[in-house]
Amino acid sequence: MCAKSTQNRDWVAILDLGSQYTHLIARRVRELGVYSEIVDYRIKPKELLLRAPKAIILSGGPASLTSSNSPVIPAGIFKLGIPVLGICYGAQLMAKLMKGRVVKAKAREYGKTQLFVKSNMSLFKGLKSRQIVWMSHGDKISRLPRGFSNLASTRNSSIAAMENREQGLYGLQFHPEVVHTPKGKKMLKNFIVDIAGCRPSWSIKSFIDESIKEIRRTVGKEKVLCALSGGVDSSVLAMLLHKAVGRKLFCIFIDNGLVRKDEPRTVVKRFRNNYRVNLKAVNSEKIFLKALRGVTDPEKKRKIIGRLFIRVFEKEAKKLGKIKFLAQGTLYPDVIESRSALGGPSATIKTHHNVGGLPKRLNFKLIEPLKYLFKDEVRILGKKLGLPDEVVLRQPFPGPGLAVRVIGAVTKDSLDVLRQADWILTEEMKKSGLYTKLWQSFCVFLPVKTVGVMGDERTYENVVAIRAVTSLDAMTANWAKLPYQILERISNRIINEVKGVNRVVYDISSKPPSTIEWE
C-alpha cells in the first residue's frame, strides 16, 4: 500500500518515536512540496532501503534515553547512505547510537530559547547566528560522537545542533517543526532540499492527477459505492471519485432523521442536481427514531445508530446490483492512529461511529484515496475539485448526529426544536465570521423544563445549551470566549423564534475534563 504513494517521487520517511509533533513534521515537509510519510520506528533498515526515501527524519518523543525501555531504532538506519535528521529525542538517540553521550540535564529546558549558531552552513545556511527556537527536553547530549561537530548551543545545552557531514547525519535538540521556532521551516528546507537533494514534486494538483489515474486503473469497468454524509471528507471523496469514474460512482445518502436542518435537500441539490453524481437519498427517519425510542444511555444510542446504519446501507447497496468497490474517506491521522492503537490499550470514552467504518463482511473491495492526506489537505483538495467553502470549511459533525445532542430520550419534536435552534446559532456564527475560527459550535437540547415569562404569560419550556469550542485536533478543547453581544443575539433569537424553548445557557467547560459533545 505504501509503495504506491511514494512511487517515482522523492520522499521523506519520518520515523515516529512518539512525539506529539510527528504529524506536524510530516505536514511541514509536505508544505515544502516534498512528500512525506510517517513510518514505524521499528522498521528494518533493509525494508526502508527498499522503499527508497531520499531523507529520513527521526521525530522527538516523550521517552528518556536514561531509562531502559525507551524506543530505539536499529543503528543500521545510519548506514544506509540516506541523510538522517534527528529532532530532540531523535537527535539524542543518534548521538547515543553513534557512541556519543546523553545525560539527564540538571534543569529541564522548555519553551522559547535563544540559540547561538556557530556555523552558518548546512542546517543554518542563510540564517542569522542568533535564533529563537522551541525547546522541550530533560536529557541532553553531553559528548558528541566521533566525527560530529557542534553547530549551535543555548545557555543550557552546549550541544544544541550537530552534524557529521561525511555520513550525512544531523541533529537538532530543539523543534524546528513548531511555529515557535520562527526559522524552523528554513532549517528543514536546508536539510530536505539542499542537503538531501529532494526535488519538490508534491502538491494537491499532482495528488489529484495521480489519484485519478490510480482510481481508474484500480476500478476499470467496475462500479464504486460511496456513503455520502454531506460532511467534508465524504463530500471531497465523492467529488474525486466522480472526476475519476463519473457515472460508475454510486453514492448513498441516508437521512436517519438525526441530521441538521435542510441537510437532505442540500446534499441532493448539490450532488445530484449540480454535479450530476449518481445519488440515492434514502429516508430512514422512521426506523431510526423507532429504534431509539426511550433509549437514554449515550453508548446504547451510538450502538443502535451504528448497527442500523450498516443494515440500511447494506440493503440499499444490494438494490443497486453488483458493485465491486466501496470507497471510504479514511484520512492519514486515522491510519496513523489505528496503527498506534494496536500498540496499547486505551479506555473507550465514546464509541465513535462514522460513515467511514463499514464492516469487512460487506464483501467489497475497499478503496481509500484520501488515506495519505491530512484534514487541511483534504479541504484544499475539495476546493480544487470545485466544492464551495460552505462544504470544505464545514465544522465536524458526529456520526450519531443530533441523537447525541438531544440529552436523554430522542423524539422527533426535540430533534426539530434542536434543528431550529442550531440553525440560528450557525447563521449567527457565520455572520460574525466566527464559524471557521471555532472547532465546533452547536446547540444541545436539554430534557429539563424551566419557568419563564413571555408577555404576561407564564411559560414552562425546555432549555437549550450552546456549546462552542476552539481546538486543534479535538483531543483537547477550550470553551470559546464568545463576545457577549453575540451570545445575547443568539439567545434572543432562539427564545423568540424557536417554539418550545424559554431558556438558553452557555457551556463553559473545557476538554478535559468535559468532552466536546455532551453524550
Ligand code: XMP
Ligand atoms: P468528544 O465529544 O469525544 O468529541 O470530545 C471529539 C470530536 O469527535 C466528534 N465526535 C464524533 N465523530 N463519530 C464521529 O464521527 C462519533 O461518534 C463522534 N462522537 C464525537 C465530536 O463532534 C468532536 O469533534
